[in-house]
Amino acid sequence: MRIGLITGGGDCAGLNAAIRSVVKHAVGAYGHSVIGFRNGWKGVAEGDIVPLTRQHIRGVLPLGGTLLGTARYHPHEANGLDAVQTTLEAERIDALICIGGDGTLHAASKVAERGINVIGIPKTIDNDVAGTDASIGFHTAVHVATEAIDRLHTTAESHNRVMVVEVMGRHAGWIAVNAGIAGGAELVLAPESPFDMDKVESFLRHRHRAHASFSIVVVAEGAAPKAGTSMQFEVELGRYGEIVAGTTGGRVASEIASRTGFDTRVTVLGHIQRGGTPLPADRILGSRFGHAAVEALKTGRSDVMTALRGERVELVPLAEVAGQVKYVPADLLAVVDALA
Amino acid sequence: MRIGLITGGGDCAGLNAAIRSVVKHAVGAYGHSVIGFRNGWKGVAEGDIVPLTRQHIRGVLPLGGTLLGTARYHPHEANGLDAVQTTLEAERIDALICIGGDGTLHAASKVAERGINVIGIPKTIDNDVAGTDASIGFHTAVHVATEAIDRLHTTAESHNRVMVVEVMGRHAGWIAVNAGIAGGAELVLAPESPFDMDKVESFLRHRHRAHASFSIVVVAEGAAPKAGTSMQFEVELGRYGEIVAGTTGGRVASEIASRTGFDTRVTVLGHIQRGGTPLPADRILGSRFGHAAVEALKTGRSDVMTALRGERVELVPLAEVAGQVKYVPADLLAVVDALA
Amino acid sequence: MRIGLITGGGDCAGLNAAIRSVVKHAVGAYGHSVIGFRNGWKGVAEGDIVPLTRQHIRGVLPLGGTLLGTARYHPHEANGLDAVQTTLEAERIDALICIGGDGTLHAASKVAERGINVIGIPKTIDNDVAGTDASIGFHTAVHVATEAIDRLHTTAESHNRVMVVEVMGRHAGWIAVNAGIAGGAELVLAPESPFDMDKVESFLRHRHRAHASFSIVVVAEGAAPKAGTSMQFEVELGRYGEIVAGTTGGRVASEIASRTGFDTRVTVLGHIQRGGTPLPADRILGSRFGHAAVEALKTGRSDVMTALRGERVELVPLAEVAGQVKYVPADLLAVVDALA
Amino acid sequence: MRIGLITGGGDCAGLNAAIRSVVKHAVGAYGHSVIGFRNGWKGVAEGDIVPLTRQHIRGVLPLGGTLLGTARYHPHEANGLDAVQTTLEAERIDALICIGGDGTLHAASKVAERGINVIGIPKTIDNDVAGTDASIGFHTAVHVATEAIDRLHTTAESHNRVMVVEVMGRHAGWIAVNAGIAGGAELVLAPESPFDMDKVESFLRHRHRAHASFSIVVVAEGAAPKAGTSMQFEVELGRYGEIVAGTTGGRVASEIASRTGFDTRVTVLGHIQRGGTPLPADRILGSRFGHAAVEALKTGRSDVMTALRGERVELVPLAEVAGQVKYVPADLLAVVDALA
Secondary structure, X not given: OEEEEEEOXXXXXXXXXXXXXXXXXXHHHHOOEEEEEOOOHHHHHHOXXXXXXXXXXXXXXXXXXXXXXXXXXXXXXXXXXXXHHHHXXXXXXXEEEEEEOHHHHHHHHXXXXXXXXXXXXXXXXXXXXXXXXXXXXXXXXXXXXXXXXXXXXXXXXXXXXXXXXXXXXXXXXXXXXXXXXXXXXXXXXXXXXXXXXXXXXXXXXXXXXXXXXXXXEEEEOOOOEOOOOOOOOOOOOOOOOOOOOOOHHHHHHHHHHHHHOOOEEEEEOHHHHOOOOOOHHHHHHHHHXXXXXXXXXXXXXXXXXXXXXXXXXXXXXXXXXXXXEOOOOHHHXXXXXXXX | OEEEEEEOOOOOOOHHHHHHHHHHHHHHHHOOEEEEEOOOHHHHHHOOEEEEOHHHHOOOOOOOOOOOOOOOOOHHHOOOHHHHHHHHHHOOOOEEEEEEOHHHHHHHHHHHOOOOEEEEEEEOOOOOEOOOOOOEOHHHHHHHHHHHHHHHHHHHHHHOOEEEEEEOOOOOOHHHHHHHHHHOOOEEEOOOXXXXXXXXXXXXXXXXXXXXXXXEEEEEOOXXXXXXXXXXXXXXXXXXXXXXXXXXXXXXXXHHHHHHOOOEEEEEOHXXXXXXOOOHHHHHHHHHHHHHHHHHHHOOOOOEEEEEEOOEEEEEEHXXXXXXXXXXXXXXXXXXXXXX | OEEEEEEOOOOOOOHHHHHHHHHHHHHXXXXXXXXXXXXXXXXXXXXXXXXXXXHHHOOOOXXXXXXXXXXXXXXXXXXXXXXXXXXHHHOOOOEEXXXXXXXXXXXXXXXXXXXXXXXXXXXXXXXXXXXXXXXXXXXXXXXXXXXXXXXXXXXXXXXXXXXXXXXXXXXXXXXXXXXXXXXXXXXXXXXXXXXXXXXXXXXHHHHHHHOOOOEEEEEEOOOOEOOOOOOOOOOOOOOOOOOOOOOHHHHHHHHHHHHHOOOEEEEEOHHHHOOOOOOXXXXXXXXXXXXXHHHHHHOOOOOEXXXXXXXXXXXXXXHHHOOOEOOOOHHHHHXXXXXX | OEEEEEEOOOOOOOHHHHHHHHXXXXXXXXXXXXXXXXXXXXXXXXXXXXXXXXXXXXXXXXXXXXXXXXXXXXXXXXXXXXXXXXXXXXXXXXXXXXXXOHHHHHHHHHXXXXXXEEEEEEEOOOOOEOOOOOOEOHHXXXXXXXXXXXXXXXXXXXXXXXXXXXXXXXXXXXXXXXHHHHHOOOEEEOOOOOEOHHXXXXXXXXXHHHOOOOEXXXXXXXXXXXXXXXXXXXXXXXXXXXXXXXXXXXXXXXXXXXXXXXXXXXXXXXHHHOOOOOOHHXXXXXXXXXXXXXXXXXOOOOOEEEEEEOOEEEEEEHHHXXXXXXXXXXXXXXXXXXXX
């Protein structure tokens, strides 16, 4: 069997573990060939291939990023499906394993509609792919964010400051909630719970009056104010010198500084959440998903995604998960509130 | 309500997160009092108490160990149940939250038999408590072990050596299997699969002839040779100077060195797997379990243990889990074999 | 002897090691009393004291920040010298140990002019205090910045991007140069070498044409274009959505994106460089400096600063170092250029 | 110019940074060729070469170990000098850069005696090479040891134990002293100060009676009892089940357990001190030394070693440093004693 392999969308930690696992298991157990395509669906559309052997995957387990490269290109939105199909036929690909987030997996289901065998492997630091307890890259992102919060804690306390930290999470607040709990944040603003700036202000005022002289506020980039509440961004850009403009965290910090007069700083973590040495959890998840994807092909499955369900890896139909967003459940949000 | 709180058994990372969560939620949400006992069941038997307030839990989230202290003392094995009951009555404890491994939780069910409200929270770096996907401390232990394997990898490769790493796991090989996958070990010896030294030898000989000049072998302390297979420890102690005698890893390394003549070294990780800054996963698990234990008491539950099941925290009867060992399932062992 | 102790200026990693060392050695070896003042010179001016005993310094070695708190307040610029003197006399302080950067140490020499015994201990993540090979906090800051660059490397490579990283360093580029070498950056922009954007552009164009498809550019916040060279910031704010406006790194990234069309991102590390668990080097430096400061008082020295010179800790007159900036020397800048 | 390059002796963190720097600077600035030999002097004697280009050094900066391999082989002790000379002439090597510890550098001076241009670069986690403030690998080893001590601290405190940690250091106690200070150890046993077990016992008894219920004791592998003092190892092997026999740390732990009855455990860190991702300090030192070695050849120097002196890299004659051991100076040992 000739198996095609791509990584698509934003990079994250653990992709190389999945690539390594697919190659090791497919070649070692079944003698399959594995053909990688560079830069996600773009490489499939353009026929940019790299045959993958044991040689290519030596030493990649502790490395971040993806040795195949990646790109944010979706063939079904770019009239690329014909080119994809042409390449797959020209390369005599029997099945394609697609490691990616919602966009890549959605494209996978479109490709599957053309009769091509496709297995999806979910990855996204945002952890918002439906149908699986976790996606590759999430645990490392939480770790990086928590380490940053730990570092900011001592600064906040030493200087009696409000430290606002913006973490990734456009649609769901998984990183914000988990890193917020792990880092002992006083306040977590997530997309799941639109915030009321008046309440943020009164919470911080009360805390700084009664308990402590510093606070950590974690803000997901996709957090937004509750409809009808006031968030005026009254301060001019630059007035609070170190506040970063144009970001959710920066706006929240401006508002807090403006309303309370507290010494307030913002840190936007950005891309450091994506890369670097993967945590064991992401290496293991990548390894298990890669193994399961090869097994799925062996048993004739297609159009499914590997998924973590409790302690087991299962297969779920791509159709069930494509286009869905997995939100942080109410009971986890309750833990955040209880520990604030 | 007056809630008693203990940590028992070996210490691990994430205990303070659980203590903090119990105190914050019980005091903050319901106005309960929380009475800690020092050094596990021993402190209950001896009436060694420390009332816990918000002041005690400041800054403990990133700290390893347990601020309450711990001990390996089981009242039901030491005629201590009467003393335990006397203390709990004298201190007017309405319910007891017990954070511990199998021994502590077993004692908890014995105490519950006397009509005392008890909630268990599972912790063990070995991850072998039944009924829950994960116990507090496990993820950090896997992380420490994986970091060590990463470090040994470069030494093994630079010196063309076999490096044997002994990790914890008396009854089950969770750390060995997970750190072995994450660290890219060539061979993992776990209690679940008794090993055959002849096969270990021929595997290593084949690998060193065909592929590579180094190997990493991860050994759980509870790993044992298959019945009827040969493991002779023929070498005298000290002949291989740096080999640590009297440990499972040391014996395996002696045997490999003696049989193959390969330059072989052993590292026994030991106690560093227990302590230090908890990984976010253990801080979060501790926080969630602490919150859930307080909620369980609020709703009148007793004689149950908090358990992670997929993405949710649930309650399972202590009776169902006491005395059970959770083994590494076959599908995870299969991933280890596939990636060797 | 009654020793006063303050930490002033921005916080950093290793301050608690110095505090601990002063207390342990002064109390343990000589039976002195140590009186801490909260929030730097501000606390001296306001008489905000906290007597320090062995109890206060338990467990602080691995903690970032400063248990005394700190503030950017300089008594000689705020008519505070009289208040400082009044407090020191009221508290019968025989000598004052001042842990701080250039501002705090400059104030120390002003206080010394009034006949008060003063010993300085240099700390600054910027490493620009003159007279000493290293200041407390620098090594940890380089570590944090290097870790971030490591993480960004894999992202840059996976996505074929230019990643711009802004690190601290207003007057001198120590963090930028050291983290740039350690992280393998392609380009380092430091205050010591004003940059020419035309050369930056041609360097990146050449590299991306000839060698590689990604680059890491490390920018000290105090880096500036060479006089007479062009840096136009032609792009409107917001056009490159993820580029952070109003920062040196953001301006450089805008310029690169605008000139080359390369996919460019910026990360401003900010406050995470200050805090968190200190690296051994900063704990050791803090411990040695604290010890040396107490010894200096014992031998009757005043108006001096502890300084690392090679492997030894020496004392240098405050007058020699106050107001001086220690720049990155030419031979170290040459290493950066050679390895680009 | 054709430059030969080897890494010899035990591996450590930062070797790849030095290799990379030699190749980048020699090829990039001067158009030299760099010929690597595998496995140290052994590869030179056997003519086992690998020409090194920019391609070979991509991505190696954050990797531990040495891409050239290494071995403990000394040509002057193995009648290998003729073979070394033959290979160097056959490969038309104009000069040899030798990265190694005392043994490798001693061999280098023997090779230089035959009229071959040789530059040494010091590396050893033990930090005992004379003439330089630091050798490649030392800072990372201290970091690994300190992290381990941090982890053991929380366990010791939770269980009221004496934890003995054995670190590397046969002739000098640099790792023990530095990690002991950084980790806040109560006692450090280094080769520089032979210990008296009676004093160790009374120190621990006093501490556990007066202050605390736990202790951390750091032991260099080369630490030894003072002549004439008693150290009886009265306990039979195996009596204290978890105590590792046959190591310095194990013997000290046995003795402490036997004398005091305190719950005592030992951890032998071993090879994890050598490997893994190098700390920035070792990457920078390797980069600077590699650069300086190439510069030294350019200016016609030979038979010298690169050395860190304060903030500068200088050249010192190999003859001055070969066979010397750099011991921990008295003032640093005094800091350890003061902070115990």
